[in-house]
Amino acid sequence: MQTSLRFLFIGLSLYFWLPASQAKTQDIPGTIILATTDWCPYACEKEPIKKGIVHDYIEHLVAQQNRNLELVFLPWARAVQEVNNGNNHGLLTAVPAEAPNLLFTRQPLMAYQxxxxxxxxxxxxxxxxxxxxxxxxxxxxxxxxxxxxxxxxxxxxxxxxxxxxxxxxxxxxxxxxxxxxxxxxxxxxxxxxxxxxxxxxxxxxxxxxxxQNPFYLALSPKLPWAAEFLASLDKALADTKNRAWLAQQIKIQYQ
Known part of the structure; x- marks a missing residue:
């Protein structure tokens, strides 16, 4: 009995001493749900093939993490409200002036004018x-x-x-x-x-x-995994190979 308790104690100790990054990573869901509005060519609700430049780009980046992207199309004011209320994980595209309560990537997705x-x-x-x-x-x-x-x-x-x-x-x-x-x-x-x-x-x-102004991806600060996911996304957004992929997709599909 004492031996069993000893192993249990050791197991629990190892669990709680796991690096914080490992514990957080396990909490990030397999599907990231982002709200947006119909904003072609960045995000297209009615296009059956071309889903949008930013939609395709973020889908490509989260796939590198073995995750999926799901978009919820709403009127813009409601999209912001739904994320603020915790009903969706975040906004596909936004600037801090539109949603000052949210957490944003440090790296921009693209720029708008x-x-x-x-x-x-x-x-x-x-x-x-x-x-x-x-x-x-x-x-x-x-x-x-x-x-x-x-x-x-x-x-x-x-x-x-x-x-x-x-x-x-x-x-x-x-x-x-x-x-x-x-x-x-x-x-x-x-x-x-x-x-x-x-x-x-x-x-x-x-x-x-x-x-011209840059725009970003934003997440609700209520999500315990938001900071880590944004950090991983910033790393992917800064990768020159990913930026080249984006430029090629724009050239092929949307120009």
């Missing part, structure tokens, strides 16, 4: 913060566009900003522009390029762009 778009005969041009008051423009609620636009949009006194929520945001912004309800709207340049390819026509023009 927000531009103003108007009809072909538009004369207004984006020329920094001072030019924002002279146009009625549309944005999606809770999106992080970058400065100085985020600060301007968050000011409730700016009645010339139209904020939309829900799904099919880009289609609705384009429709409002074409009906004369907006002078311009703001969207990512890659998203617009993708949109125009689907429509096979260019009903609007770029009126000026903000600086």
């Amino acid at each position: 927000m531009c103003f778009y108007g009809l072909a005969d538009a004369t207004w041009r984006y020329q920094g913060h001072s030019s924002l008051s002279s146009t009625i423009f549309g944005v999606m609620a809770n999106y992080g566009y970058g400065e100085p636009l985020d600060s301007f949009v968050s000011n409730y006194r700016n009645t010339n900003v139209v904020k939309l929520a829900g799904s099919d945001g880009l289609e609705r912004l384009v429709a409002m522009l074409e009906k004369g309800r907006l002078d311009s709207f703001v969207a990512d340049s890659h998203v617009i390029d993708w949109h125009l390819k689907q429509r096979q026509k260019a009903p609007f023009q770029s009126l000026g762009c903000l600086s």
Whole structure:
């Protein structure tokens, strides 16, 4: 009896003295569930083959860890809320301004550039913060566009900003522009390029762009394995072979 207790004690001691990294790794689930919105060409809900540049990239990286990626497509504001409430592990793409309560990779996934778009005969041009008051423009609620636009949009006194929520945001912004309800709207340049390819026509023009900004993957801080998974993902994102894989996929599938 004493011998059995001794072996039990030794076994428990070895368990609790395992390196912390080993214990944490066992807690990371086999499937990482990330919320996102339909944001082609980065993440595409309705594309049967091309699932999106970032979707394919992160799926490739988590597969290197023998894990799977599952995406949940939601309107953007709800996607952020669901992660904050603990209903999904994280966000596929985000910037800290959109979800300041979450934990982010240190390495960016890609970069985006927000531009103003108007009809072909538009004369207004984006020329920094001072030019924002002279146009009625549309944005999606809770999106992080970058400065100085985020600060301007968050000011409730700016009645010339139209904020939309829900799904099919880009289609609705384009429709409002074409009906004369907006002078311009703001969207990512890659998203617009993708949109125009689907429509096979260019009903609007770029009126000026903000600086490029990186975006990241984010996880809920409530997850006990979040920090370790993000660290492993940062290592993979910094790997030159993985960056080359991403560049090749963009060239083959999305340009």
